[in-house]
Amino acid sequence: MKSKYVTFSKNIFVPVTNVCRNACDYCVYRARSPADAYLVRVDQFLTLVTTKSEATEALFTAGEKPELANPEFVKWLRDATGCSTLVEYTKELCKLAIRHGLLPHCNLGVLNTEELKQLRDVNASMGLMLETTAELSAHKNSPGKVPEARLKMIAEAGKLKIPFTTGLLIGIGENPEDRIQSLEAIKSLHEHYGHIQEVIIQPFVPKQYTAMEKHDQPSFAVFKDVVRVARAILPAEITIQVPPNLTAPRDLIELGASDLGGISEKTIDYINPESPWPSEEELKRVVAPFVLRERLPIYPEFISKGWYSEEIRPLIERYADEDGLRRL
Numbered sequence: 457m458k459s460k461y462v463t464f465s466k467n468i469f470v471p472v473t474n475v476c477r478n479a480c481d482y483c484v485y486r487a488r489s490p491a492d493a494y495l496v497r498v499d500q501f502l503t504l505v506t507t508k509s510e511a512t513e514a515l516f517t518a519g520e521k522p523e524l525a526n527p528e529f530v531k532w533l534r535d536a537t538g539c540s541t542l543v544e545y546t547k548e549l550c551k552l553a554i555r556h557g558l559l560p561h562c563n564l565g566v567l568n569t570e571e572l573k574q575l576r577d578v579n580a581s582m583g584l585m586l587e588t589t590a591e592l593s594a595h596k597n598s599p600g601k602v603p604e605a606r607l608k609m610i611a612e613a614g615k616l617k618i619p620f621t622t623g624l625l626i627g628i629g630e631n632p633e634d635r636i637q638s639l640e641a642i643k644s645l646h647e648h649y650g651h652i653q654e655v656i657i658q659p660f661v662p663k664q665y666t667a668m669e670k671h672d673q674p675s676f677a678v679f680k681d682v683v684r685v686a687r688a689i690l691p692a693e694i695t696i697q698v699p700p701n702l703t704a705p706r707d708l709i710e711l712g713a714s715d716l717g718g719i720s721e722k723t724i725d726y727i728n729p730e731s732p733w734p735s736e737e738e739l740k741r742v743v744a745p746f747v748l749r750e751r752l753p754i755y756p757e758f759i760s761k762g763w764y765s766e767e768i769r770p771l772i773e774r775y776a777d778e779d780g781l782r783r784l
């Protein structure tokens with residue numbers, strides 16, 4: 457483990473929209489019908505970010521390219537927000553988040569270079585789960601899950617010097633060799649661009665009413681093995697993150713994981729709504745005797761390298777201590 461600490465962050469989880477052009481076999485986030493669709497309005501967002509909270513991060517997620525999922529979406533977006541694309545609207549929300557003391561981190565699915573440029577200066581870091589480099593049946597209705605498209609975006613983010621989070625989803629039909637290839641691909645991108653701050657190793661959890669509801673969850677033995685392999689393959693400066701609401705982190709910390717991701721005191725995990733976030737006190741107990749420290753959505757190495765914009769500099773100076781972690 458590279459750090460003497462196990463880290464986590466405190467966020468406000470903002471699911472901007474659940475309209476998505478993809479239809480992954482395991483997903484409960486995506487709107488199944490127009491009646492299920494939602495778009496977080498500015499007033500709803502302001503209610504979230506102005507309620508007292510210790511969060512430093514606004515985590516924005518959304519379905520991928522909702523404009524392609526449903527032609528009505530563009531009209532809906534324009535009528536509700538005055539914006540013509542989800543990226544334009546999310547950028548406005550990012551600016552509002554900054555104004556309310558929160559560092560944005562966007563994960564909006566596959567974005568092109570222009571879209572990344574639009575969002576770069578109003579984000580402390582950005583993310584896209586690679587999930588896997590294998591072509592899987594679980595993604596047969598998901599054009600955005602073509603591995604090349606995801607690798608290309610991660611590379612583009614590297615060219616733009618965006619501190620970046622990616623990860624693997626374990627147990628969706630990939631085999632051990634696929635996992636090694638996926639980790640090698642992330643390593644290779646990092647060797648080119650130096651921008652990967654963390655790799656999330658996330659277990660698939662079957663959800664009711666999805667095509668994979670009867671699919672087995674990966675065993676803890678398999679999951680531990682993936683963490684071990686990831687630590688062996690990835691450069692030491694890339695942190696391995698495991699989600700504390702989906703797995704038992706203590707053994708995984710022994711194997712090289714050193715981050716527990718974000719917990720949100722105000723909102724559920726919209727991707728895994730059945731799994732509540734643990735409290736900070738629970739996390740402290742789980743990681744003992746390792747010391748738990750809060751971090752920002754941008755990792756200390758990237759604060760040291762100055763990979764952030766003038767827009768977010770005041771917040772980084774307010775929140776970061778000399779180690780680049782949250783000021784105590």
Ligand code: SF4
Nearest residue numbers: 476478479480483486
């Ligand atoms: S891309 Fe994400 S939101 Fe869209 S269907 Fe797949 S898992 Fe769900």
